[in-house]
Amino acid sequence: MSMKVVTVRLMDQGAWSAAFFLANIWTAFSLSVDSFAASTIASSAGVVGAAVARAYAVDSRLISRTRDGSSTLDWFSSRISFKASMVAAVSSSAFVMAWYAIAGEFSQYWTFSLIAFLIVMADIPHYSLIIRGEQAKAFSAAFAYSLFIGIGWWVAKGHPVETWCIALVAVTIIGWILVGNRKSNMASKTVVGTSMRMSAESLYSAIASQLGILILYVVAASSATAGIRLTYSLVFAPVFMIIQGLFPLVLRKVTEVRPVVQPSTKSLLTIWTLACAAGLATFAGGAWLIGESGLKIAPTISLTAPFLLPVGASMLGSLVLDTGLLRWRLTVPPSKPHRLRLILTMIDLSLQVTLVLLFGLTGVIWGLTISGCLKLLVGLVLIIRNDEDLDLREGSSLVEERT
Numbered sequence: 295m296s297m298k299v300v301t302v303r304l305m306d307q308g309a310w311s312a313a314f315f316l317a318n319i320w321t322a323f324s325l326s327v328d329s330f331a332a333s334t335i336a337s338s339a340g341v342v343g344a345a346v347a348r349a350y351a352v353d354s355r356l357i358s359r360t361r362d363g364s365s366t367l368d369w370f371s372s373r374i375s376f377k378a379s380m381v382a383a384v385s386s387s388a389f390v391m392a393w394y395a396i397a398g399e400f401s402q403y404w405t406f407s408l409i410a411f412l413i414v415m416a417d418i419p420h421y422s423l424i425i426r427g428e429q430a431k432a433f434s435a436a437f438a439y440s441l442f443i444g445i446g447w448w449v450a451k452g453h454p455v456e457t458w459c460i461a462l463v464a465v466t467i468i469g470w471i472l473v474g475n476r477k478s479n480m481a482s483k484t485v486v487g488t489s490m491r492m493s494a495e496s497l498y499s500a501i502a503s504q505l506g507i508l509i510l511y512v513v514a515a516s517s518a519t520a521g522i523r524l525t526y527s528l529v530f531a532p533v534f535m536i537i538q539g540l541f542p543l544v545l546r547k548v549t550e551v552r553p554v555v556q557p558s559t560k561s562l563l564t565i566w567t568l569a570c571a572a573g574l575a576t577f578a579g580g581a582w583l584i585g586e587s588g589l590k591i592a593p594t595i596s597l598t599a600p601f602l603l604p605v606g607a608s609m610l611g612s613l614v615l616d617t618g619l620l621r622w623r624l625t626v627p628p629s630k631p632h633r634l635r636l637i638l639t640m641i642d643l644s645l646q647v648t649l650v651l652l653f654g655l656t657g658v659i660w661g662l663t664i665s666g667c668l669k670l671l672v673g674l675v676l677i678i679r680n681d682e683d684l685d686l687r688e689g690s691s692l693v694e695e696r697t
Contacts, residue, residue, distance in 0.1 A: 302430065324452060379417075443461050
């Protein structure tokens with residue numbers, strides 16, 4: 295992995311994350327707290343939809359090729375990616391409108407559902423270019439995204455949502471043009487089981503990660519919803535940008551190893567885990583020190599203080615669990631990691647719903663913290679256990695479950 299590739303990848307992710315970061319901060323400072331809280335529901339649903347589409351159309355197909363032991367198959371399909379994006383985008387938008395209806399604010403904020411739809415449609419072509427190794431093309435789309443948002447900040451100061459949507463439409467068009475019409479020569483029956491399970495896993499984990507925001511919007515004050523979203527998008531945004539930028543390179547590196555079971559894989563993932571933990575801890579500590587110093591960037595920023603620990607724990611737990619599952623799923627039938635993810639998600643959902651309904655905002659804080667620690671523990675076990683304990687088979691392809 296050359297330094298040039300890493301640099302371009304970080305520039306790409308920096309531009310993409312900067313656009314999302316600016317859009318969130320712009321809406322936070324331009325809209326009322328109630329309106330910003332409503333917009334966070336749309337962006338959260340968009341994140342969930344994008345994660346599901348990524349897993350179905352991109353990650354699962356790459357992992358299936360690796361587990362089958364063939365590097366000659368063209369795993370990417372433009373048609374499958376577009377269909378997955380459309381289904382996820384429409385579903386995310388419908389979910390947002392339904393959630394507004396539950397909160398009794400459908401007539402006021404239903405147009406925000408367009409944000410969720412466009413986030414999904416813009417994400418998949420950009421992510422596909424990254425995983426395919428076309429970093430320059432991916433950077434072109436990311437740069438256009440940040441440029442549109444930056445220009446809009448100065449030109450249309452009072453219209454953040456409209457400008458965000460226009461930028462996403464432009465980036466969606468650019469992204470799909472850059473992706474082009476690529477066809478896969480992988481037999482659909484060899485990947486459908488993995489695709490369905492991995493997309494389901496992404497849906498479980500993404501909903502669990504955003505559940506606190508969704509429930510708070512219905513049962514608590516808008517300031518709580520705004521606070522937890524700003525903790526994600528402001529405090530942890532810089533380090534998460536770096537993590538998101540490098541993880542696709544880690545994924546490509548791991549899936550290129552032949553055989554997939556060897557010490558270098560375990561070492562790489564261990565180093566990756568430690569680096570992620572150090573980055574999250576550094577930014578959480580920095581935010582806490584700024585808060586203790588009394589420095590106020592803007593009135594809304596003070597809302598993040600109660601969520602630094604729970605959001606940090608939740609993000610670290612999810613990152614470590616994903617890393618552990620990556621090592622495991624390369625060499626075992628997809629049903630095993632799927633069952634583990636389902637069990638953990640059911641525990642996570644039950645814990646968060648119960649604590650939120652019983653204790654409100656305090657329940658969200660404890661729910662995120664406890665579930666984050668649980669995922670961290672399980673992820674560490676998967677990473678550090680010996681290969682033979684994980685039923686790994688060196689130098690062989692597995693007969694995948696075809697369901």
